[in-house]
Amino acid sequence: MPILQAKNVTHYFGGLCAVSDFNLSLEKGELVGIIGPNGAGKTTIFNLITGVYRASQGQSSIKLNDVELVGKAPNEITDLGVARTFQNIRLFKDLSVLDNVRIAFYSQANYSFWEAVSCLGRYSREEERIADLAMDLLATFNLEGVAEEVSKNLPYGLQRHLEIARAIATHPKLLLLDEPAAGMEPAEIDQLMEFIRWIREKFDLTILLVEHQMRLVMKICERIQVLDFGVTIAEGSPAQIQNNAKVLEAYLGTEGVR
Incomplete structure (x- = not known):
């Protein structure tokens, strides 16, 4: 059974169809990319998977390990095992690295x-446990040395x-990376x-990646x-995609592929 199965996913913004009849199946451990020109609907797909948006049509289905995600709140989807990052990094910029995790x-x-509220009962013990878990994770990412630094610095x-470390702290099964190479x-x-590649192996993740950096997409x-x-125009291996006439036309225009 696929870890993620999206079927007939459609989403409108007013009268504009941002995503039309989108289908995707991800097997456990895969690293799959979604690409397309600006405005193609890539981030909208991520927002639909994570519950930020709800698919517009009744037949749309997005399942994680056969559990329907459409209609669930973002926090419920996180608890089921979906984590994401954003094109524009979204940290609590005035908090420490440790507190972010x-x-x-x-x-x-x-x-x-x-x-x-009372700081009684299990509170102190649990706070200490969480701080230890966070420090262990920072050490795994070689960030323990900056644990007390303000994240924006x-x-x-x-x-x-x-x-990404903060996303891993939620114990995801599926990690969505939205343009991780932006600005690099x-x-x-x-x-x-x-x-x-390392985080996929280390944390036994399935990864869905949106990216404009073609060198990164084609290599990993x-x-x-x-x-x-909003329409899927091609699917396949990196070699198949980079030689696909429809893909070249979408990126370069009709004149560019003559």
Whole structure:
């Protein structure tokens, strides 16, 4: 059974169809890319999977391990095992690196609202446990040395690593990476490719990737799906996609492929 199965997913913004009859099947452990020109509907797909948007038509279905996600709230989808990052890094920029990761562990805290308010009962023990879990995860990502730094003061590449570490703290089965190479130099992109391969193996993840950096997509993705104006125009291996006439036309225009 696929870990993710999207069928007939359609979404409108007013009278504009942003995604039309989108279908995707992901097997456990795959690393798959979604590409397409600006406005093709790539991030909309991520927002539909994570519950930020709800598919517009009744026959739309998105299942994680055969559990229907359409209609569930984002926090419920996170608890089921879906985590994501964003094109524009979304950290709690005025909080420390440690606190950014601790926040992601709080859905796993074993104390009540009143224990938290009064700081009694299990509160202190659980807070210590969560801090230890966060520090262990930071150590795994080689970020323990900057645990007390304010996150906005980190170099851009480390901010990206921190955002991914925070996503991993939710114990995902499926990780959605939205343009992780945005704003990076070529040398940083090379490091990012190795980093993505590493997190897939280390945390036994399935990864769905949206990206404009074609070098990254072609080198690390096993399959690629191409969107144009919300419609899938091609699917296949990197070699098949880079020689596909419809894909070239979508990126270069009719004149560019003559």
